[in-house]
Amino acid sequence: MKVTQHIENAQGKPLFSFEILPPLKGQNIQSIFDSIDPLMEFNPPFIDVTYHREEYEYKELPSGLLEKKIVKKRPGTVGICAAIQNKYRVDAIPHILCGGFNREDTENLLIDLDFLDIDNVVALRGDALKNEIYFKAEKAGNQYASELVTQIANLNKGIYLDEDLQNSSSTNFCIGIAGYPEKHMEAPSVDSDVHFLKQKIKNGAQYIITQMFFDNKKFFDFVAKCRAAGITIPIIPGLKPIATKKQLNLIPHRFSVQLPDDLIMAVVKANDNDAVKQIGIEWCTEQSKELVAAGIPVLHYYSMGKAENIKAIAREVF
Known part of the structure; x- marks a missing residue:
């Protein structure tokens, strides 16, 4: 079922969803199930699965030259989505990236997902690699998320890269995109971000996760700006509880997100990470309750494989 249909069917009752990341190469699927099982009591209608593109590592050869090696540390997004739908009977939503794919790769991936009866995807540009200053698209790949949305929407119309295909079948993906309440780190302003959001929606996007x-x-x-600009599709808030002191520096640096002073000082004064985790749970719980009271249709949690704190929050909210 499509995310938009889940929201319509809920008839105003808030929905709980969360996001996981594939395990490191060498781990098995049970590590994913172990992180999902504790959260199933809250009846998530869908679970997002991130995609992690390959990275480049350099190995020094006996000759002294450097050999570039492509490494994929977290493979398995498609297989995990299939396993989730088979085991839990909930919709699994894979993230689709521009980075690491040319357009033909993307088309073949989408065909596989369609064969697996996956109804939703999240279209993302993806981040630059560690050795890149700015994002670089693959040769013959989509440069921007708006282009990726167009390619997915075209498949929904039966338009493939090979224009000579006869009687081609259409896919029926519900397309999600990312939104940034504090603007994307590369965007000059929130208003410019909203401008490009509108373009993605024009191209076929149907919901936003922040x-x-x-x-x-x-x-x-952010929602008010979007609505004033004529954006009417669902906007789902993304939430993450602080869990360690290290995240005070890591989150603003990596995600270009500001932390409120009250939260910062509470974490700074905490004696250990157990205390920090409790602070994060309480802060995120209050955020969640306020969002539910405001009539937000879905709360989406970035669990990243850690279920304990998300479960504590959900018990107070759902």
Whole structure:
């Protein structure tokens, strides 16, 4: 079922969803099930599965030259989605990236997903690699998420890269995209971000999931800007509880997200990470309750394989 249909069927009752990442290469699928099982009591209608593109590593050869090696540390997104749908009978939503794929790769991936009865995808540009200053698309690949949305929407119309195909079948993906309440780190302003969101929606996107935020006012302001700009599709807030002191520096640096002073000082004064985890749970619980009270249709949690704190929050909210 499509995300938009889940929201319509809920008839105003808030839905709980979460996101996981594939395990490191060498681990088995049970590690994924172990992180999902504790959260199934809250009846998530869908679970997102991130995609991690390959990275480049360099190995020094006996000659002294460097050999570039492509490494994929977290493979398995498609297989995990199939396993989730088979085991839990809930919709699994894979993330689709521009980075690491040319257009033919993307088309073949989407065909596989269609064969697996996967109804939803999230279209993302993806981040630059560690050795890149700016994102670089693959040769003959989609440069921007808006182009990726167009390719997916074209498949929904039966338009393939090979224009000579006869009687081609159409896919029926519901397309999600990312939104940034505090703007994308490369965007000059929130208004410019909203402008490009509108372009993705024009190209075929049907719902938005936001980057994490820790101040609900930033989310509400973002939604107001979107609505004023004529964006009417569902906007799903992405939430993540702070769990360690290290995240005080890591989250603003990696995700270009501001942390409220009250949250920062509470974490700074905490005696250990157990205390930090409890602070994160309480902060995110209050965020969640306020969002539910405001009539937000779905709350989406970035669990990243850690179920304990998300479960504590969900028990207070759902």
